[in-house]
Amino acid sequence: MTEQPYIEFRKVSKVFGSLTVVDHLDLTINKGEFVSLLGPSGSGKTTLLMMLAGFEDPTAGDILLGGSVLNRTPPYKRNMGVVFQNYALFPHLSVAENIAFPLKRRGVAKAEIAERVNRVLEMVQLPDQSEKLPSQLSGGQQQRVALARTLVFEPNVVLMDEPLGALDKNLREQMQYDIRRLHRDLGLTIVFVTHDQSEALTMSDRIAVFNHGKIEQIGTPQDIYDRPNTHFVAEFIGETNLIPVKYREGDHSRCSVTTKTGKDLEVTSPVTLFRGTEVLLSLRPEHIELGDSAEGLENAMPARISDVVYQGDHLRADIEVDGTKLVARLGRHLPPHDPGDEVFIGFRPQNARVILP
Amino acid sequence: MTARLGPHLKASALVLPLVLFLALFFVWPIIAMLKQSVSDPVVHNTLSQTSAIAAQWNGKAPVPAALQDALVADIRATTDRQEMGAVVRRLNSAKSGFRTLMRKTRRAIRKTDGPINLGEVDKRWNEVAWWHTIAQASSPYTDRYLLAALDYGRDKHNQIVALPEDASANRTILARTFVISLSVMLSCLAIGLPFAMVIASTSGWLRNVLLAAVLLPLWTSLLVRTTAWFIILQNNGLINSALQALGITDQPIPLIFERTGVIIAMTHVLLPFMVLPIYSVLLSMPGNLMQAASSLGAHPIVAFLKVMLPLSARGIASGSLLVFMSSIGYYITPALIGGPSDQMISSVIAFYATESANWGMAGALGLVLLSITLLLYVVYGRLSAEKKGVA
Numbered sequence: 001m002t003e004q005p006y007i008e009f010r011k012v013s014k015v016f017g018s019l020t021v022v023d024h025l026d027l028t029i030n031k032g033e034f035v036s037l038l039g040p041s042g043s044g045k046t047t048l049l050m051m052l053a054g055f056e057d058p059t060a061g062d063i064l065l066g067g068s069v070l071n072r073t074p075p076y077k078r079n080m081g082v083v084f085q086n087y088a089l090f091p092h093l094s095v096a097e098n099i100a101f102p103l104k105r106r107g108v109a110k111a112e113i114a115e116r117v118n119r120v121l122e123m124v125q126l127p128d129q130s131e132k133l134p135s136q137l138s139g140g141q142q143q144r145v146a147l148a149r150t151l152v153f154e155p156n157v158v159l160m161d162e163p164l165g166a167l168d169k170n171l172r173e174q175m176q177y178d179i180r181r182l183h184r185d186l187g188l189t190i191v192f193v194t195h196d197q198s199e200a201l202t203m204s205d206r207i208a209v210f211n212h213g214k215i216e217q218i219g220t221p222q223d224i225y226d227r228p229n230t231h232f233v234a235e236f237i238g239e240t241n242l243i244p245v246k247y248r249e250g251d252h253s254r255c256s257v258t259t260k261t262g263k264d265l266e267v268t269s270p271v272t273l274f275r276g277t278e279v280l281l282s283l284r285p286e287h288i289e290l291g292d293s294a295e296g297l298e299n300a301m302p303a304r305i306s307d308v309v310y311q312g313d314h315l316r317a318d319i320e321v322d323g324t325k326l327v328a329r330l331g332r333h334l335p336p337h338d339p340g341d342e343v344f345i346g347f348r349p350q351n352a353r354v355i356l357p
Numbered sequence: 358m359t360a361r362l363g364p365h366l367k368a369s370a371l372v373l374p375l376v377l378f379l380a381l382f383f384v385w386p387i388i389a390m391l392k393q394s395v396s397d398p399v400v401h402n403t404l405s406q407t408s409a410i411a412a413q414w415n416g417k418a419p420v421p422a423a424l425q426d427a428l429v430a431d432i433r434a435t436t437d438r439q440e441m442g443a444v445v446r447r448l449n450s451a452k453s454g455f456r457t458l459m460r461k462t463r464r465a466i467r468k469t470d471g472p473i474n475l476g477e478v479d480k481r482w483n484e485v486a487w488w489h490t491i492a493q494a495s496s497p498y499t500d501r502y503l504l505a506a507l508d509y510g511r512d513k514h515n516q517i518v519a520l521p522e523d524a525s526a527n528r529t530i531l532a533r534t535f536v537i538s539l540s541v542m543l544s545c546l547a548i549g550l551p552f553a554m555v556i557a558s559t560s561g562w563l564r565n566v567l568l569a570a571v572l573l574p575l576w577t578s579l580l581v582r583t584t585a586w587f588i589i590l591q592n593n594g595l596i597n598s599a600l601q602a603l604g605i606t607d608q609p610i611p612l613i614f615e616r617t618g619v620i621i622a623m624t625h626v627l628l629p630f631m632v633l634p635i636y637s638v639l640l641s642m643p644g645n646l647m648q649a650a651s652s653l654g655a656h657p658i659v660a661f662l663k664v665m666l667p668l669s670a671r672g673i674a675s676g677s678l679l680v681f682m683s684s685i686g687y688y689i690t691p692a693l694i695g696g697p698s699d700q701m702i703s704s705v706i707a708f709y710a711t712e713s714a715n716w717g718m719a720g721a722l723g724l725v726l727l728s729i730t731l732l733l734y735v736v737y738g739r740l741s742a743e744k745k746g747v748a
Contacts, residue, residue, distance in 0.1 A: 077654075091642070
């Protein structure tokens with residue numbers, strides 16, 4: 001983190017009429033980093049990307065690339081590759097012509113164009129398709145062509161706007177892997193917009209979680225998943241149980257809270273709070289442990305199983321604790337439980353996190 | 358078999374009204390018009406015996422006596438004055454002098470019931486040329502209208518020759534029709550293409566307003582719009598007053614009864630036919646292709662030339678063809694707004710059809726217009742088929 005940030009958003013806002021889509025947003029991205037902008041639709045992530053590409057002008061604030069302000073540079077001079085969700089391939093040009101398009105605009109010699117087009121087609125594993133028209137390719141192949149067209153001119157930054165949204169699940173996973181590989185091999189700086197949290201978790205170096213035009217939290221996938229700071233992030237990333245509790249005592253790493261039935265639990269908190277503050281406890285389903293007795297469980301609580309569903313690689317259990325319904329993700333090797341069984345649940349203090357409601 | 362035929366017949370019955378309508382009001386008039394342009398039944402029907410013998414005559418002098426006798430018999434048999442009048446008009450239009458010749462001959466025939474030597478009645482009957490005219494006119498079909506539509510005619514040796522310049526101006530008018538249509542097409546393209554691109558790039562209420570701006574004129578009567586232009590284009594009309602008020606000109610620019618006015622009014626009337634096809638093609642394109650081109654390093658002008666223009670080519674082609682084909686048949690606008698030297702081929706057709714009742718000429722010119730339109734359509738079909746093969 002000692003290096004100079006490559007891309008920098010300084011207090012950037014974008015207002016459409018009476019709607020503030022991006023709100024005084026600060027964000028820095030380092031060279032070679034893979035940053036995902038994750039959020040629900042309308043949270044401003046795509047608008048931010050469009051401002052970086054130059055298709056939208058910020059209402060206020062500055063966007064910097066390599067230390068110089070980019071605001072007035074038109075998109076065709078920014079040297080940023082954009083991969084669109086609908087691929088935006090030119091339907092009247094063949095695959096090779098599509099990929100050669102940015103090179104021709106840059107006045108690259110014919111022989112070199114041919115060579116670079118072939119090289120990049122190998123890179124995205126699409127040789128022998130160069131003469132076809134985009135309409136003759138499958139969705140996944142079109143996406144690879146769009147990627148090749150972006151990579152071929154070695155852009156400063158690759159911007160991807162939900163590029164895998166239109167692909168089916170298997171293809172999407174394959175493309176996620178391929179994009180990661182290209183990122184690593186070519187040392188690309190990638191800004192990746194998505195509303196799919198698992199995609200963001202899989203691919204990113206860092207994730208910026210967007211909500212209402214602001215960044216709720218930014219950090220590594222582990223940070224975001226294991227240590228959500230806000231209610232929104234905890235609910236948006238993965239699945240979680242939110243238990244209303246009161247803050248009791250402790251510092252910002254280890255503290256204790258009281259449930260509404262008066263039981264004290266050892267948990268972690270990102271901040272120190274006043275005693276009695278009403279907060280939520282975020283507990284991921286996979287962090288709930290199950291036992292026949294309280295022995296060997298931290299934060300043990302008596303519970304009753306309402307339902308167990310077989311999910312292939314795991315069991316999903318609905319559990320009731322003091323009238324609060326929780327979801328637990330249990331290992332399939334566990335002894336079978338039936339609805340109505342009285343059990344004990346527990347969790348480790350580092351896995352439960354205090355969140356302000 | 359009947360079980361299969363049943364629904365088929367029912368489906369056919371549904372389109373029957375359409376088929377009947379098209380047959381009665383589209384196909385039949387066209388066939389009738391085509392027939393008018395080549396039919397020449399007057400002489401054939403009235404001078405039937407003469408026609409039968411003339412068909413066998415080799416055209417060489419001397420004129421066979423049988424032919425002369427047949428003509429006398431035919432004239433004697435025709436008691437209806439109107440019928441004979443039509444024959445005389447037909448013959449006189451092919452060779453002037455027939456009117457007096459025929460009047461003289463009929464008077465002579467009426468005087469006696471016996472055989473008559475036509476050469477004695479009038480010595481013109483001794484000349485082969487007059488008989489040639491009768492022989493040429495005696496066929497029920499003729500190409501004289503079609504030839505005349507293109508400023509051609511047949512000389513006394515029955516050879517196709519160009520008519521003298523003062524005799525007809527159809528080719529000049531056809532060329533003028535093409536020039537005006539081409540100008541209208543180009544100005545529609547110059548206005549329509551950017552406008553269609555603007556509509557396609559907008560959304561919501563703005564798009565509806567812009568679309569309405571194109572469609573609204575289409576819902577107004579052509580006559581009303583032309584009349585409105587008639588008023589606007591006057592020397593002291595809206596345009597000229599505005600130009601003078603702004604100090605752009607001192608004197609009114611002549612717009613009414615001028616080519617410029619005709620082109621302005623026709624461009625306005627035909628603009629929707631250019632905008633709508635281009636718009637629909639643009640609409641089927643992903644909206645962010647221009648953004649993509651821009652992000653790939655293309656200046657907006659280059660992006661337009663390399664992406665937008667080739668992709669809207671099909672819309673431009675169909676729009677241009679629609680405008681061109683509509684404008685070569687235009688009648689009301691040039692008739693009201695244009696001067697005498699701006700009249701298009703339709704005005705000539707209207708003249709023959711409504712003023713001189715020369716259905717043959719009207720039909721022949723109509724046929725020429727129809728052929729040009731069909732030819733253009735075939736060319737367009739070829740072009741768009743090739744495009745489809747590539748795309």
